[in-house]
Amino acid sequence: MCLGIPGEIVAVREGGAPESPRLAVVRFGGAEREVCLDLVPEARVGDFVIVHVGVAISILAREEADAVFGYLEEIQALSELEAEAGAPGEPPEAP
Amino acid sequence: MRYLDEYRDGQAAQRYAEALRAIVTRPWTLMEVCGGQTHAILRYGIDELLPPGLTLIHGPGCPVCVTPVAALDRAVALARRAGVVLASFGDMLRVPGSAADLLHARAAGADVRIVYSPLDAVALAEREPEREVVFFAVGFETTAPANAMAVRLASRKGLENFSLLAAQRRVPPALDAILASPDCRVQAFLAAGHVCAVMGIAEYVALAARRRVPVVVTGFEPLDLLQGVAMAARQLEEGRGEVEIPYSRAVRPGGNPAARAAMDEVFEPCDGEWRGLGVIPDGALRLRPRYAAFDAARRFPDEGGERPAPRDGDCLAGLVLQGRLRPPDCPAFGGRCTPEHPVGAPMVSAEGACAAYYRYRPRPAAAVAAVGAP
Numbered sequence: 188m189c190l191g192i193p194g195e196i197v198a199v200r201e202g203g204a205p206e207s208p209r210l211a212v213v214r215f216g217g218a219e220r221e222v223c224l225d226l227v228p229e230a231r232v233g234d235f236v237i238v239h240v241g242v243a244i245s246i247l248a249r250e251e252a253d254a255v256f257g258y259l260e261e262i263q264a265l266s267e268l269e270a271e272a273g274a275p276g277e278p279p280e281a282p
Numbered sequence: 283m284r285y286l287d288e289y290r291d292g293q294a295a296q297r298y299a300e301a302l303r304a305i306v307t308r309p310w311t312l313m314e315v316c317g318g319q320t321h322a323i324l325r326y327g328i329d330e331l332l333p334p335g336l337t338l339i340h341g342p343g344c345p346v347c348v349t350p351v352a353a354l355d356r357a358v359a360l361a362r363r364a365g366v367v368l369a370s371f372g373d374m375l376r377v378p379g380s381a382a383d384l385l386h387a388r389a390a391g392a393d394v395r396i397v398y399s400p401l402d403a404v405a406l407a408e409r410e411p412e413r414e415v416v417f418f419a420v421g422f423e424t425t426a427p428a429n430a431m432a433v434r435l436a437s438r439k440g441l442e443n444f445s446l447l448a449a450q451r452r453v454p455p456a457l458d459a460i461l462a463s464p465d466c467r468v469q470a471f472l473a474a475g476h477v478c479a480v481m482g483i484a485e486y487v488a489l490a491a492r493r494r495v496p497v498v499v500t501g502f503e504p505l506d507l508l509q510g511v512a513m514a515a516r517q518l519e520e521g522r523g524e525v526e527i528p529y530s531r532a533v534r535p536g537g538n539p540a541a542r543a544a545m546d547e548v549f550e551p552c553d554g555e556w557r558g559l560g561v562i563p564d565g566a567l568r569l570r571p572r573y574a575a576f577d578a579a580r581r582f583p584d585e586g587g588e589r590p591a592p593r594d595g596d597c598l599a600g601l602v603l604q605g606r607l608r609p610p611d612c613p614a615f616g617g618r619c620t621p622e623h624p625v626g627a628p629m630v631s632a633e634g635a636c637a638a639y640y641r642y643r644p645r646p647a648a649a650v651a652a653v654g655a656p
């Protein structure tokens with residue numbers, strides 16, 4: 188029950204009763220599902236949200252989407268630097 | 283961009299694995315807190331990509347697994363009560379109580395219904411005003427805001443036949459308890475990304491500072507997990523103990539203000555038992571007094587009050603949930619205990635560590651190379 192799944196908001200249903208939750212249709216791969224947007228009031232059609240037990244809990248930040256690849260480059264560059272400097276105790280390779 | 287497949291790229295995973303080998307010079311033990319992460323690690327073979335000496339142990343982060351037997355027994359007792367509908371997430375139905383589970387109770391005539399969302403339980407109460415609908419509210423801080431919204435909605439609609447059996451747990455106090463244990467092997471945490479998406483990182487900053495432990499707020503896809511491991515390993519190698527948020531696409535440092543507000547309005551921290559870890563100070567959430575009318579424990583005080591804590595049978599979930607026993611090393615694993623006939627909760631839940639091992643291990647070595655294959 189505990190998983191949170193990313194999905195895209197494809198429609199927002201405005202105009203329910205005042206006490207009712209604000210609902211959206213969210214697409215997950217092929218499936219669509221009704222999701223409550225009350226915890227992400229600024230969410231709009233086209234946003235991707237993390238949905239957990241029928242409720243959107245976070246809007247995914249597009250500008251952070253590639254962070255995982257940026258960090259990979261950072262640590263790869265770092266390990267290449269170290270390899271160039273030569274591991275401690277190892278003689279540098281002959282030219 | 284679908285925020286899914288791109289983080290399952292096998293080539294990038296191999297490059298992460300290589301970079302990790304350059305980072306790690308000593309053995310380290312990390313705990314991934316969340317059961318969703320445990321499943322992804324076993325499913326994609328992330329553990330097998332790590333350099334030797336870098337060990338992942340599986341944390342207690344499965345709400346289904348840590349719900350104590352006493353809470354299950356109370357849910358079963360309520361379900362058997364005439365006029366009551368017990369609404370629950372599906373994976374709670376087969377978690378063993380001390381004598382029966384909810385599925386048995388249902389087979390014997392109890393009105394147990396599976397809901398996908400707490401809000402569905404409110405709709406159920408609205409549709410069936412002659413029934414008492416009790417929602418079995420398990421979950422961590424990820425789920426508590428949705429549970430809070432259900433109570434708020436029922437209150438606004440003036441529903442008098444809806445109540446909550448509150449069995450929610452708070453994660454940071456449990457991490458503190460794990461670190462406090464004298465035989466603790468955990469040197470860094472991969473914290474549960476969606477708990478932090480709601481709560482932010484303040485409690486983890488305090489924990490990291492107090493215990494000098496790296497806390498890396500990690501997502502759930504293979505590359506997310508590898509990045510989390512790399513960040514934790516770098517902190518350990520460099521002698522740091524800080525909070526970092528690689529899962530920044532979903533987690534802001536302050537969390538989700540609307541979700542926290544809903545949760546704070548309806549619930550307050552209290553001491554609570556975690557299956558396997560015992561009673562943890564501030565490790566649970568209960569309804570605040572202003573919402574007492576929606577508290578099933580008050581509405582039905584005679585069902586499962588203060589009783590001696592029932593035992594867990596011969597399930598070793600306690601050790602598994604503390605990361606002290608690998609599921610395959612449990613004598614019951616795969617024999618007496620399978621997902622079809624679970625002896626304990628970690629074999630039931632889709633996020634349980636025992637179920638993850640049963641489902642994904644052993645598997646052909648070829649699958650390891652194919653990170654990204656569904």
Ligand code: SF4
Pocket residue numbers: 596597598599602609612613614615616619620624625626627628629636
């Ligand atoms: S394998 Fe079964 S009996 Fe053993 S710890 Fe896991 S759930 Fe309990």
